[in-house]
Amino acid sequence: MAIEQAKVYVEDLQRGMFVSRLDRPWTRTPFALQGFYIRDLEEIRQLQKYCRYVYVDVIKTVGDVGVKLRRMTRSAAAVENPRTVRVSRGPATPALIPCRPVQVRRDAYPEPVPVRRESPKAEKLYREIAEGMAGVMSHVGEQAELPLRKVQGAMEQLVDSMLRSPDASAWLARIQEKDEHTYRHSIRASIWAVLFGRHIGLRRLDLIRLGLATLLKDVGKLQLEDEVLQAVNRSPRQELEYRKFVGYSVELLAREPQLDPEVVRIVQCHRERHDGSGYPAGLRGEKIPVLARICGIVTFYDEATNPRGASFPVAPSRAVADLYDLRGICYQEQLVVEFIQAIGLYPTGTQVELSTGEVAVVLEQTYQRRLKPKVMVVLDRDKKRLPEPRLLDLAADDDRKERLIERGKLGRGDKIAIVKDLEPSRFPEVDVAAVRDAYLFSRKRLPSFLSRVIGR
Secondary structure (H helix, E strand, C coil), X not given: CCCCEXXXXXXXXXXXXXXXXXXXCHHHCCCCCXXXXXXXXXXXXXXXXXXXXXXXXXXXXXXXXXXXHHHHHCCHHHHHCCCCCCCCCCCCCCCCCXXXXXXXXXXXXXXXXXXXXXHHHHHHHHHHHHXXXXXXXXXXXXXXXXXXXXXXXXXHHHHHHHHHCHHHHHHHHHCCCCCCCHHHHHHHHHHHHHHXXXXXXXXXXXXXXXXXXXXXXXXXXXXXXXXXXXXXCCCHHHHHHHCHHHHHHHHHHHCCCCCCHHHHHHHHHCCCXXXXXXXXXXXXXXXXXXXXXXXXXXXXXXXXXXXXXXXXCCCHHHHHHHHHHCECCCECHHHHHHHHHHHCCCXXXXXXXXXXXXXXXEXXXXXXXXXXXXXXXXXXXXXXXXXXXXXXXXXXHHHHHHHHHHCCCCCHHHCCCEEEECCCCCCCCECHHHHHHHHHHCCCCCCCCHHHCECC
């Protein structure tokens, strides 16, 4: 069995490590999130101030230090004592590119409302945007104006919906529908973009601009040849031809008088990269508009989690690890870390394995305790279908058991935690879309109506 955690002394901590446990209760420290990536030296100093050692998730730790940690835990010494690992020090980050930090406004918006309350509105807006985008795409290539009014109005309402409840729309972004089309990626990416923007406290107007730009960024792809657009491994000639889609998109959108010019600017720059390796202008660092940087990150994340032609999405941890490896190179490091915090390690809709061995689907985030979401347990420890899937609020369960532990009635090993996320293809019999519909839209009692969730 692969080692999931390593005990690391605080003097050996490095950026990129994912701290999953402390040597003391989280409530006795200033750390708001129970589980986080180490981003800078100040966080290491804080951990050194409060802890003697911590437990680091070996799988989720990323970058050079992640490779090193996984190699060490596979060594003979680590097998003999896997929970105490010394990690040698050394640089793990690329050379810095000058770029001023993006201003982040914490608590700019109120606490989210329950996801089930907002979900019907979010689903309706998702359908309206999908229908609107189908209309826009069908008009590409014609000389008439693009029918953007419906899309723009729905996006404004979607932003307001996501300000109330980010998870309601995040559910929709996690589902890969059977009638997938080119524009579905843009819809998902726009949801991630607004969710990210809400997390860092962007103004409502900027959230609308960001969501709309992310939604419309690929309209120029319909002017590409299918051979170029559908190619998995493009030749150099095909790649040069493919990159023209940005210019095509800008040309199409710039002639729309009702469209905010800032939206066009985001589209124009969303393929630029932090180190200047992007296109079409090779912009670098802070020369790239902030909203375009965000658009680039969410575009990468959605393409990584939903590869073209794949039957199933990819586990979020893989996409997050790939994204984190590109921090300071393709994407501004601060924004990469903030995005990971925004979506959480286990985004809504993710399949996870629990410490009990059971398999569950993440239903809803607990925003102050990202490692303890609400889940629906669907497979038992032997990975067999449960007679009745059950709801489990990990945060509430954790609090209840903590009280019993303090009274000596339980041991700490009785607490339930998420061990890892799972590739959706691992258990194809788990119908995540059915879990979504059952939890969000059914008015029947839980969990009696959930027989259709597995083994249809």
